[in-house]
Amino acid sequence: MLSKVECKLIKGDIVCFITNNNDIHAIGLLGVLAAGGVYCSLPRHTTQTEISSNMMTIKPTILIGNSDNFTLLTKMGQQFDCIKTILLLNEFCANKLHIKSQSIERALELIRDNDIELPVMSGLSDMATLVMSSGSSGTPKAIIRTNRNLLAIVAITQHPEICPLRADDIMLSTGFNHMCGQRSLFSSLTSGAQLVVWGDDHSNEAIFDGIHDMNVTNIFTVPTELNFLIKNQHKYNKTYLKTLRDVFCGGAFLSQHIYQQIYLEIIMTVAKM
Template sequence: MDDKILKSPLPPIPYPEISVAKYILDRLKQFSGQKTVLLDCPSGRKHSAQQVYDHILNIAAAFVDLGLNKGDVVLFISPNSDYYAIGLLAVMAAGGVFSACSELSSYREVYNAIEDTTAKYVVCTPDNLEDIKNIAECLPQIRKIILMSNEWTSQTDPKVVNYFQLYDYEASECSYDLPKRVDCHQDMAALLLSSGSTGRPKPIIRLHRNVINLTHQFQHQEIWGLTERSVHSCQNTFCHSGGLTFLLHSIASGAIAAIMPAFEGNKFINYVEKYKITSAFLVPSYVIFLANVDVSNRDVSSFEDIICAGSPLPEGIADKVFANMGLKYFRQGYGMTEVGFCTQVFRSKNLEHKASVGWCVPDSQVKVVDPNTSELLGPNQVGEVWIKSHQMTPGYLNLPDKNAESFDGQGFIRSGDAGYYDSQRLLYIMDRYKQILKVEGIIVLPSELEYLLLSHEDVSEAAVIGVKHSYYVEVPKAFVVLKPQRKVSEEKLIQYIDGLVNDVKKLRGGLTILQELPKTPLGKINKTLLQ
C-alpha cells in the first residue's frame, strides 16, 4: 500500500521551531540594514531591512498598548500595500493572529468574516470604515478599528485609531519583550478564509509551524529559491495563502517584495519594466494574459521565472507564455489554503514537465483514492487527491462537523480535486470533482474545452460549466472574453468547438460572450457566479 502514497524525492528540510515574526525578524538581521526588501509599486515607496525590522516591532508595541492579547485576531480589509505587509507582521510579533478578507467583500461577507474569526481588531481603509463601524455596533467583540489612511480626519468614535500613529511607538522603551513568545505547535499565526465556493467561507487555522515550514522550504533552490538579487511580484492578495506565503518568502530571502494592489495586466507589464521584476506566482488567468500580451516593444528581459497554481492550466499555455515572455523557468505547483504547497515541479526539471504539478515537496504526502470506496489507486488511475503535510492546518475554527468530514483517520485531507500520478510519481490535476461533467455517462473535462476555446485566435479567456439538459441531463456551456478589437459571433465559436470534439463534448448548453469573467480575489475564474 505504501508504494501508492507519493512522497518527496528531496530529503526532509528541518525548520526552526519559532514564531513567524521571530523567523522574519531574524532573517532581516542577516541582511545589510540598507538592503531594500519592500517596494510599493504604485507609490514607489521603498523600505530597507532595518526599517521593516523597526516598524514591525514599533507597531507590535502599539498593538499591545491597544490591549491586544496573545491569540487575539486582527482582521485586515485592504488592498495590498507596503503598510499592510508591515502591519500583518506586527500583529504576529505582538502575539496576535492575522486574518483578512478582500476589500471588495460585501457588507454581509465582512460581517461573517469578523464573526467567524472572532476578530477583536479590524484594520481597514476609508472605503470600508462606515461598514465596519456599523458592524462594530452589532458585534461588541470589536475593540478597536484601525484606519489605514494618510488623510486622517478627527473621529468622534473612540474605537477608531489612526494606523500611522502606531508608527510613533518605540518598542525599545517598552517593558515587555517583542516578539511575543508562542508555542509554534499549538498557537495560531493566521486564520485564512476559504474561497466560499461551496458555501460560507470557513476560517482555516494556520499554526506558526505550518507557516514556518512552508516559508522555510521555499528557500530551497529546487522549490523556489529567491535570492537577494530577486525582485518578486507580490500581486496576489495577502488574504489568500499564496499571497501571504510569497510575501513572507520574499522578505525571508532578502529579495525585494514588489507589492501591487492587484494584478492589472498592462500595469503589471509597466511594473516589470520599471522595477526589473524577476519572478511571480500567478494563477492561470494571469498566465494566459502574459501568454497573449504584446511585449515586442517592452523591456521585460528581467522577468524570468513563473510558478503557476490555483486551478488547471489549459494545455499549450505554458509553452506560449514561456516563449512570449522569454522565461528561463516555468513551473506548476499544487496546494490549497488548508495545506499550502504540497507538490511542485522542481526548478532543474522545469522544461521537462510543464503539464504536471510536480512531485511532493519535503514532509508532504499525497494519495489518489476512489472517492466512493476510499480505495488507494495506482499510476494513471483518476481519483480524488488527498494530502498530508506538516504545512497542513489542524482544522477549521469552531467547525467540528466540517473537520470530521474533511480529514480521514490517517490525517489526510480530502482536496475535492480529481487527479492522477504517472510512473515517475508526478502528479496531474484535472479539475474540481464538482466541476467535472458527465454527459451520457461519459466524463467531460471543462479544462479540455477551455483549452480549445483559447486556441481560437479571437479568444482571450474562457470558462466552461455544466448546465441541466432535458435529454442529456448535463451539457457543457461556455463563457468567453474576446481579445481587444476582435469580433466573432457566439455561433461561429460554437461551430469552431463542435468541429473539434466528439458528440458528447459539443457545446449544447450554448456560449456567451462577456466583457469580463468573474474572478475571486486571487484572480481565479469564479465559476460559481457563472452558474
C-alpha cells in the same frame, strides 16, 4: 505594532485587515505575528453583506480599515461583541475622514512601552493566520495556518531548486489576503530580496507592465493571468518580460498546453516555471 495600551492586543487575538495592500499593511501583518496575534485579511472591496458574514466566521477582536469602510466597521463593532478595537491603516485615511482616530502608521511613530517583550513566544501548533476561502462551493471558510505551516512554506519556497531568491531579486506580491501574497512577503524578507506590493485596484495589463517597468524577477501568479497573457501575446514581444526568471502558479491546475504556450512562445527567458 501598537502597544498593549493603545490596541489591547494580546496573544491569540485575531486581527482582521479590510484595506488595501501597501507597506504599512505589510508591517502591520508582521507586527500582529510578532505580538502573538492571528493575522487575517479581506479584500478592500468586500461588500457589507460579505463582511458581516465573515465576521461571524472569523470572530476578530481588532479590525483595521480605511477611509472607504471605517464607518461601516464602526457599526460592525457595535453589532459583534468579539470586536473590541477598530483602527485605520494610515494617517491618509484619518485625514481624509477628518478624524483623529488611531492608525497603525501613527502608532509606528510612537515610542513603544516595554510592557511586552517581542516577539511573543508561541508554539508551532498555534494559529498564525486565517485565510478565507473563495466561497465558490458555498459559504467562505476560514483556513487555519499555524506557525508550523508558515515555517514549512518559507522553507520549501526558499529551496534553491524551487525558488532561489537572492538579495538582488525583485519579487512581485499579490494581495496579503491570499496565502501566496503572504508567502511572497515572508520569502522576500528571509532572503533579503526586494518586494513589489500591488494594491487592490489593478488589471492584468498593469501586472505585466509592472513586471516590465520594475524589472521583476520572481512572481507568484494564477492561471487567469497566464491565460490573459496567452490571449494577448500579440501585445508583448518575447523580450518584454526579459527580467522574469521564476514563475509560480497556484490556485488551479495548469495544463501542459498552457505551460508550453507560455514558456515557448512568450516567456522565453524564464528559467523555471
